[in-house]
Amino acid sequence: xxxxxxxxxxxxxxxxxxxxxxxxxxxxxxxxxxxxxxxxxxxxxxxxxxxxxxxxxxxxxxxxxxxxxxxxxxxxxxxxxxxxxxxxxxxxxxxxxxxxxxxxxxxxxxxxxxxxxxxxxxxxxxxxxxxxxxxxxxxxxxxxxxxxxxxxxxxxxxxxxxxxxxxxxxxxxxxxxxxxxxxxxxxxxxxxxxxxxxxxxxxxxxxxxxxxxxxxxxxxxxxxxxxxxxxxxxxxxxxxxxxxxxxxxxxxxxxxxxxxxxxxxxxxxxxxxxxxxxxxxxxxxxxxxxxxxxxxxxxxxxxxxxxxxxxxxxxxxxxxxxxxxxxxxxxxxxxxxxxxxxxxxxxxxxxxxxxxxxxxxxxxxxxxxxxxxxxxxxxxxxxxxxxxxxxxxxxxxxxxxxxxxxxxxxxxxxxxxxxxxxxxxxxxxxxxxxxxxxxxxxxxxxxxxxxxxxxxxxxxxxxx
Numbered sequence: 001x002x003x004x005x006x007x008x009x010x011x012x013x014x015x016x017x018x019x020x021x022x023x024x025x026x027x028x029x030x031x032x033x034x035x036x037x038x039x040x041x042x043x044x045x046x047x048x049x050x051x052x053x054x055x056x057x058x059x060x061x062x063x064x065x066x067x068x069x070x071x072x073x074x075x076x077x078x079x080x081x082x083x084x085x086x087x088x089x090x091x092x093x094x095x096x097x098x099x100x101x102x103x104x105x106x107x108x109x110x111x112x113x114x115x116x117x118x119x120x121x122x123x124x125x126x127x128x129x130x131x132x133x134x135x136x137x138x139x140x141x142x143x144x145x146x147x148x149x150x151x152x153x154x155x156x157x158x159x160x161x162x163x164x165x166x167x168x169x170x171x172x173x174x175x176x177x178x179x180x181x182x183x184x185x186x187x188x189x190x191x192x193x194x195x196x197x198x199x200x201x202x203x204x205x206x207x208x209x210x211x212x213x214x215x216x217x218x219x220x221x222x223x224x225x226x227x228x229x230x231x232x233x234x235x236x237x238x239x240x241x242x243x244x245x246x247x248x249x250x251x252x253x254x255x256x257x258x259x260x261x262x263x264x265x266x267x268x269x270x271x272x273x274x275x276x277x278x279x280x281x282x283x284x285x286x287x288x289x290x291x292x293x294x295x296x297x298x299x300x301x302x303x304x305x306x307x308x309x310x311x312x313x314x315x316x317x318x319x320x321x322x323x324x325x326x327x328x329x330x331x332x333x334x335x336x337x338x339x340x341x342x343x344x345x346x347x348x349x350x351x352x353x354x355x356x357x358x359x360x361x362x363x364x365x366x367x368x369x370x371x372x373x374x375x376x377x378x379x380x381x382x383x384x385x386x387x388x389x390x391x392x393x394x395x396x397x398x399x400x401x402x403x404x405x406x407x408x409x410x411x412x413x414x415x416x417x418x419x420x421x422x423x424x425x426x427x428x429x430x431x432x433x434x435x436x437x438x439x440x441x442x443x444x445x446x447x448x449x450x451x452x453x454x455x456x457x458x459x460x461x462x463x464x
Contacts, residue, residue, distance in 0.1 A: 140409060145463070322361075
């Protein structure tokens with residue numbers, strides 16, 4: 001960033017990315033940021049695009065060594081009179097920042113002050129953020145690990161999807177049987193390894209893809225292999241994604257329940273059927289209701305996912321979906337703001353979007369969740385979702401997803417099996433810094449089949 005002049009050291013690439021996302025008009029401008037020496041206060045003078053501003057804040061460098069980079073970013077927002085609900089926060093996990101401050105012995109009141117005054121986060125978002133962190137703190141448990149099993153197959157590929165998923169009817173579908181056989185072997189080998197360690201699995205999540213695409217026979221084979229090989233003595237939560245009702249049968253739900261699955265996802269994304277047809281994700285509403293009612297009957301906890309801002313949908317379309325949501329006594333709800341990923345088909349097709357009344361949508365969302373006695377319990381952000389700002393998880397008290405919390409907070413180590421699964425080793429280096437090592441399993445089923453035995457020892461090495 002040759003166009004940025006500083007008289008102190010910071011990570012310029014970090015600042016460059018911030019400018020690209022939040023202040024794109026300054027990308028090619030000459031920017032000068034000068035620190036003025038002062039003991040009690042840290043003061044920066046910022047100049048760009050013919051404007052100048054001085055940003056001064058009490059000195060926290062003894063505990064908060066990133067203060068200069070934060071003030072540089074926020075100072076540029078002040079300079080250009082930019083106001084966002086999340087202020088200068090563009091990170092995916094703002095809750096981790098709050099926990100970091102908490103671990104540095106800041107009180108929640110002091111953290112609230114820092115977020116409002118130093119980061120320019122609105123009071124409404126600060127309250128949401130701190131409330132979510134307080135709820136998460138009830139569940140975070142570094143002494144245990146979690147397990148994720150990836151099934152990278154789907155009935156169709158949704159146009160907005162960028163995850164590891166392959167259509168069963170496509171050319172990759174021919175490797176399905178080999179994939180399942182290899183997964184069973186990986187589960188067996190992993191279970192044998194874990195017997196000689198002190199690892200305790202707290203939550204187990206089968207995702208994808210669409211795991212419920214497994215045949216009834218294979219569903220039972222996989223769940224039986226888990227039960228027979230993996231020590232689940234300390235397990236508090238067992239989830240299986242069944243987001244596509246076109247993959248479900250009554251028997252599959254019975255099999256899940258009989259092998260200890262406690263919660264499933266049934267994800268309409270929207271109740272506007274025309275939108276789903278265009279997204280290559282057709283929904284049979286009658287079957288959705290049938291599967292939902294049966295899952296409730298046999299005692300499964302249900303999460304429902306919604307995507308806000310799907311192409312072609314207006315504010316009224318989203319309000320209709322939220323109103324329809326009232327008909328379903330689900331325990332969990334996750335709302336996502338559509339963030340187009342380059343790996344999705346939709347990224348290439350969508351050039352413009354319909355303006356949405358986010359204030360009206362948010363008001364309706366909280367009206368619906370409050371009527372269901374659901375409260376926010378986890379969240380994350382997409383850095384390019386500036387107007388809305390966050391993806392939220394809501395739950396009835398006592399039904400919060402431990403796995404969701406631990407994954408978003410990157411607090412626990414994750415042992416990932418199957419296609420596209422990410423194994424993650426989390427080790428504390430200090431009070432506020434974790435060392436995280438990741439090993440990604442191949443997404444493509446045939447690559448997974450061929451490389452499983454080679455990669456598995458590398459993953460298991462992290463859990464000795």
